[in-house]
Amino acid sequence: MAVNIPILKLYNCLLVSIQWELDDQTALQFQENLLQKIHETGAVGVVIDLTSVDMIDSFIAKVLGDVINMSKLMGARVVLTGIQPAVAITLVELGIHLQDVRTALDLEKGLETLQRELEE
Amino acid sequence: MAVNIPILKLYNCLLVSIQWELDDQTALQFQENLLQKIHETGAVGVVIDLTSVDMIDSFIAKVLGDVINMSKLMGARVVLTGIQPAVAITLVELGIHLQDVRTALDLEKGLETLQRELEE
Numbered sequence: 001m002a003v004n005i006p007i008l009k010l011y012n013c014l015l016v017s018i019q020w021e022l023d024d025q026t027a028l029q030f031q032e033n034l035l036q037k038i039h040e041t042g043a044v045g046v047v048i049d050l051t052s053v054d055m056i057d058s059f060i061a062k063v064l065g066d067v068i069n070m071s072k073l074m075g076a077r078v079v080l081t082g083i084q085p086a087v088a089i090t091l092v093e094l095g096i097h098l099q100d101v102r103t104a105l106d107l108e109k110g111l112e113t114l115q116r117e118l119e120e
Numbered sequence: 121m122a123v124n125i126p127i128l129k130l131y132n133c134l135l136v137s138i139q140w141e142l143d144d145q146t147a148l149q150f151q152e153n154l155l156q157k158i159h160e161t162g163a164v165g166v167v168i169d170l171t172s173v174d175m176i177d178s179f180i181a182k183v184l185g186d187v188i189n190m191s192k193l194m195g196a197r198v199v200l201t202g203i204q205p206a207v208a209i210t211l212v213e214l215g216i217h218l219q220d221v222r223t224a225l226d227l228e229k230g231l232e233t234l235q236r237e238l239e240e
Contacts, residue, residue: 004139006137018126019127
């Protein structure tokens with residue numbers, strides 16, 4: 001069963017908190033849903049919170065990198081929050097550097113970072 | 121498989137968006153998780169967004185009524201948002217009147233309602 005990851009709309013931003021291990025199908029569904037939601041709501045920012053994700057595999061890392069680039073193409077800035085050590089290691093080792101992506105410690109700080117970015 | 125519904129902490133509030141039909145096990149797990157999270161974070165407010173819930177059965181309605189009362193006992197105010205007609209009908213027909221519960225149209229308005237409540 002592919003479970004949809006809830007995407008919350010708050011003002012002009014979308015909030016996503018990934019609170020369980022993603023399987024491939026769920027990750028792809030999430031990618032599609034997020035882009036669809038950006039299109040529907042005209043959101044200009046997205047915060048993806050990974051606090052509860054202990055580790056990711058190469059496929060999920062790629063999907064995550066992709067969805068960030070796709071969101072940017074659609075005009076939404078992405079902030080990743082709560083990246084744990086093992087996740088950071090996987091991302092860098094796989095060559096997914098997420099160079100232009102802002103990161104922050106938690107959801108609050110992620111939203112603040114996003115608001116600052118958008119005001120610039 | 122019981123899926124945990126993500127609970128987001130934002131400042132002193134918790135945000136929950138229920139975006140699929142709840143089965144009994146998931147609802148009970150949600151109840152436990154929410155109360156645990158209130159305890160852990162010391163949150164003073166909870167917004168439960170039901171926008172994507174088309175209908176609920178009597179068991180889910182009862183769990184929802186219970187979790188609201190339990191949250192109140194723990195010192196957190198609850199705002200329900202996005203209640204759809206069929207859900208409102210079910211709640212009232214089952215005698216779950218949620219008398220002291222604030223409701224609002226969507227997540228933004230729910231958070232505003234909560235902030236106003238907390239300032240009083």
